[in-house]
Amino acid sequence: MNSVLVYDGSFKGLLTAVYRVFDQNLKSVRISRKGRSTPDIFSEQVLVETNPQEALKVWKALRLKAGSSGADRIYRAFLSELKGAENCILEYVKTAYGVEQFNAQDSGYSCIKNINHAAAMVTRSEERSFEVIGRSMNNHGNKWIRVAPDFNVVPLIAKRLQVSEGDRPWVIYDTKRNYGFRNTSSGLEPVYESHVMEMDTSPEVETRVVYTS
Numbered sequence: 001m002n003s004v005l006v007y008d009g010s011f012k013g014l015l016t017a018v019y020r021v022f023d024q025n026l027k028s029v030r031i032s033r034k035g036r037s038t039p040d041i042f043s044e045q046v047l048v049e050t051n052p053q054e055a056l057k058v059w060k061a062l063r064l065k066a067g068s069s070g071a072d073r074i075y076r077a078f079l080s081e082l083k084g085a086e087n088c089i090l091e092y093v094k095t096a097y098g099v100e101q102f103n104a105q106d107s108g109y110s111c112i113k114n115i116n117h118a119a120a121m122v123t124r125s126e127e128r129s130f131e132v133i134g135r136s137m138n139n140h141g142n143k144w145i146r147v148a149p150d151f152n153v154v155p156l157i158a159k160r161l162q163v164s165e166g167d168r169p170w171v172i173y174d175t176k177r178n179y180g181f182r183n184t185s186s187g188l189e190p191v192y193e194s195h196v197m198e199m200d201t202s203p204e205v206e207t208r209v210v211y212t213s
Contacts, residue, residue, distance in 0.1 A: 002028040002043040007086075008050055009033045011078050014086055015055035017048045018093055031086040058093075065096045070104030073119035079152040080118040088114050126153040130160055133172065137161075143170045154180055158188055 003026055007013035017031045030043075037045060063071045074092060077085055091111035096102045107113040129149050136145065147154065154174045158181035161170065166183065173180030173191055180191040 004043045004045045005031045005048050006034050006037050007048045012055040013050040015058040016051045019054040019058045066104045076119035076122040077115045080122050122151045125151045126156045130157050145172045146175050148175045
């Protein structure tokens with residue numbers, strides 16, 4: 001019977017599922033995000049509990065085999081949220097460890113080509129979003145920014161803003177995915193819908209800008 005590993009939607013959850021595939025030597029297996037998996041009589045669904053230690057092992061192994069740039073493209077492909085991205089990533093990892101010399105730019109493998117293509121789309125979306133957001137913060141002094149990008153680029157943008165705008169407080173919130181990040185003196189903190197509702201009623205909230213890529 002085929003197996004479907006259902007993870008919680010986080011990157012660590014996905015890496016945990018990849019770890020289980022190798023650790024249990026699973027053959028006929030797919031990975032699916034929770035809420036997107038459709039049960040059928042020919043597949044056994046297995047809920048994978050995120051394990052940070054197992055995820056870290058996979059991540060370190062990926063960086064070792066595919067290099068830091070290859071691992072980064074895998075993360076960006078995950079952020080694309082494209083249909084089938086999880087299984088393309090799984091195939092990528094299998095390919096990387098199925099050859100002696102792995103080339104992360106070898107377009108002869110469909111999984112590598114697809115990962116690189118998805119990563120490139122995410123990077124373009126990130127650059128467009130970062131440019132508009134940075135301009136808004138600098139020209140208009142906005143500290144509370146709503147965005148609605150095509151891809152899940154908020155984690156990438158937040159890290160870049162932490163470097164360029166780390167000396168002042170700000171909030172960036174993704175209205176499509178209902179989460180974001182807040183910059184504080186202690187670093188980045190996650191922001192969720194309940195926090196946004198509180199901020200919307202606060203007199204300290206400044207002008208907002210919505211950016212859709």
